[in-house]
Amino acid sequence: MVKIEGHEFPDGLYYHRDHMWVKLEDGKARVGYNAWAADVAGKLVSIKTRPAGRTVKAGKTLGSIESGKWVGSLKTPLTGTLAEINPGLSDNPSLINDSPYGDGWVALIEPENLDAELKELIPGTDKDALEAWLKEEIEKAGV
Amino acid sequence: MENWRLIDLGKAEPYKAQTFYEAVAEAVDRGISPNTLILVQPASPYACIGYHQDLEKEIDLEFTEDEGLPVIRRSQGGGATYLDGDQIFYQIVSKNSAALPRGVDRLFERALSVTVEGYRRLGVAAEFKPLNDVVVGGRKISGNGAGMHGSASILVGNYIMDLDYPKMAGVLRVPDEKFRDKMVKSMEQWVTTLKRELGESPPPERIKEVHTEAFQELMGVTLTPGEPTEMERRIYAEETKPRHTSREWLYMEAPRGRPGRAVKIAHDVKVVETDHKAGKLIRLRAEVMGTKILDLQITGDIFVIPKEAVRSLEAELMGAHLEEEELLEKITRFYEANKPQSPGVSPRDYVDALLKLRTLL
Numbered sequence: 001m002v003k004i005e006g007h008e009f010p011d012g013l014y015y016h017r018d019h020m021w022v023k024l025e026d027g028k029a030r031v032g033y034n035a036w037a038a039d040v041a042g043k044l045v046s047i048k049t050r051p052a053g054r055t056v057k058a059g060k061t062l063g064s065i066e067s068g069k070w071v072g073s074l075k076t077p078l079t080g081t082l083a084e085i086n087p088g089l090s091d092n093p094s095l096i097n098d099s100p101y102g103d104g105w106v107a108l109i110e111p112e113n114l115d116a117e118l119k120e121l122i123p124g125t126d127k128d129a130l131e132a133w134l135k136e137e138i139e140k141a142g143v
Numbered sequence: 144m145e146n147w148r149l150i151d152l153g154k155a156e157p158y159k160a161q162t163f164y165e166a167v168a169e170a171v172d173r174g175i176s177p178n179t180l181i182l183v184q185p186a187s188p189y190a191c192i193g194y195h196q197d198l199e200k201e202i203d204l205e206f207t208e209d210e211g212l213p214v215i216r217r218s219q220g221g222g223a224t225y226l227d228g229d230q231i232f233y234q235i236v237s238k239n240s241a242a243l244p245r246g247v248d249r250l251f252e253r254a255l256s257v258t259v260e261g262y263r264r265l266g267v268a269a270e271f272k273p274l275n276d277v278v279v280g281g282r283k284i285s286g287n288g289a290g291m292h293g294s295a296s297i298l299v300g301n302y303i304m305d306l307d308y309p310k311m312a313g314v315l316r317v318p319d320e321k322f323r324d325k326m327v328k329s330m331e332q333w334v335t336t337l338k339r340e341l342g343e344s345p346p347p348e349r350i351k352e353v354h355t356e357a358f359q360e361l362m363g364v365t366l367t368p369g370e371p372t373e374m375e376r377r378i379y380a381e382e383t384k385p386r387h388t389s390r391e392w393l394y395m396e397a398p399r400g401r402p403g404r405a406v407k408i409a410h411d412v413k414v415v416e417t418d419h420k421a422g423k424l425i426r427l428r429a430e431v432m433g434t435k436i437l438d439l440q441i442t443g444d445i446f447v448i449p450k451e452a453v454r455s456l457e458a459e460l461m462g463a464h465l466e467e468e469e470l471l472e473k474i475t476r477f478y479e480a481n482k483p484q485s486p487g488v489s490p491r492d493y494v495d496a497l498l499k500l501r502t503l504l
Contacts, residue, residue: 040246040247040248041247042248042274045220046195046220046398048195048396048397048398064194064195066193066194066195066220067220067247068247068251068274068275069193069219069220069221069275069287069288070219070220070250070251070288070289071194071195071219071220071288071289071290071291072290072291073291091401093398140239140245141244141245141246141249
């Protein structure tokens with residue numbers, strides 16, 4: 001587990017620069033929103049995603065989140081088909097804040113281009129790369 | 144010092160007032176327009192819903208049709224509202240600006256420091272109330288929302304010169320007219336205006352002037368008056384307005400949400416209603432501040448002897464918090480002291496119904 005600026009980044013995951021994490025599970029990829037980004041967004045009150053069965057493209061919109069009248073996008077970290085959307089989030093979007101890497105997962109993707117796209121993500125074991133990226137994000141956020 | 148553009152759109156028809164800034168945001172995102180502050184006043188009234196809201200659940204479409212009000216879905220969050228020429232909008236579009244942080248909390252705090260200062264210069268003792276409210280003596284006097292458009296950050300808000308409270312409540316879909324009456328009363332109590340605070344609102348030009356001055360001073364930027372570019376006008380005409388006038392956008396599927404109805408009046412004040420099926424149906428309607436009950440009505444299929452006991456229980460729960468232990472203690476003590484008969488409904492059932500209200504907050 002890497003801890004940066006007080007926020008956890010489990011080392012078994014991969015991290016997309018638009019703040020989604022990826023966990024590989026038997027050929028599929030479970031994805032969610034990282035702890036730092038969830039904290040900066042604030043307590044989430046709404047989430048909307050593309051439905052299961054839809055194809056998604058890396059870097060494109062997976063859905064939207066809302067906290068206290070701020071709306072932001074969730075970007076897909078991988079290209080593929082949405083196999084499942086977390087059913088617990090529609091009634092309780094703040095699961096993403098409470099358990100960003102556990103119960104607050106967002107979607108399960110059947111990836112099409114995993115090997116190539118995984119190279120674009122930051123491995124959780126690469127602490128230096130994670131720190132450099134997060135430092136940049138913190139500066140942009142002004143927090 | 145950063146140089147920003149100031150666009151004064153004057154009075155604009157509703158779609159332009161509500162959405163032109165998105166065309167500017169697209170241009171800022173592409174790197175072809177500078178950071179911009181837009182000031183605009185709607186030329187005519189309309190209803191506006193938040194990005195994640197369900198249109199048919201939130202808006203009384205019969206009312207908006209009767210009144211001839213367009214309904215516009217904005218790209219920012221928050222709740223449904225009625226907007227007209229008695230508000231002045233400020234719309235901040237920026238990218239990579241040291242003046243405005245991207246972190247949500249800091250963004251609101253920074254941007255709304257300008258609104259607070261603007262109100263103070265107009266003679267109103269406004270204060271910032273986290274997360275994103277501007278209040279006067281606890282009453283809301285500005286509505287604000289934010290979001291991202293690609294890499295561009297957007298924050299929109301308003302100065303409220305005057306407010307048509309019945310219309311504000313009229314555009315909202317309600318379970319019944321008593322709920323609407325409750326909302327009007329709550330809005331009158333918790334939402335204020337320049338006219339109410341000062342007796343008469345300063346004119347729009349004065350409001351824009353103080354906001355512009357405060358913006359430059361507090362943001363540390365220079366505002367240079369400018370006009371929308373040809374590209375921004377084209378983006379608006381070919382992308383932004385068609386999107387916002389499409390049925391697909393307006394009737395966009397919303398997150399499911401919980402059963403019941405909750406209308407946010409101001410900061411943490413809401414009017415909420417829910418049904419709970421015990422042995423009998425318990426319907427609760429309440430005005431709450433945070434989790435504190437300000438007002439409560441208990442109805443439904445319940446049958447209580449004496450019937451006055453329901454009103455007494457409502458009074459007993461005024462000021463209580465929607466916390467299980469506190470509610471169970473108060474309601475149990477009420478039953479022990481007054482011994483009402485309520486076939487099919489126990490103190491625990493009332494607690495469960497009240498906790499269900501809490502899930503709507």
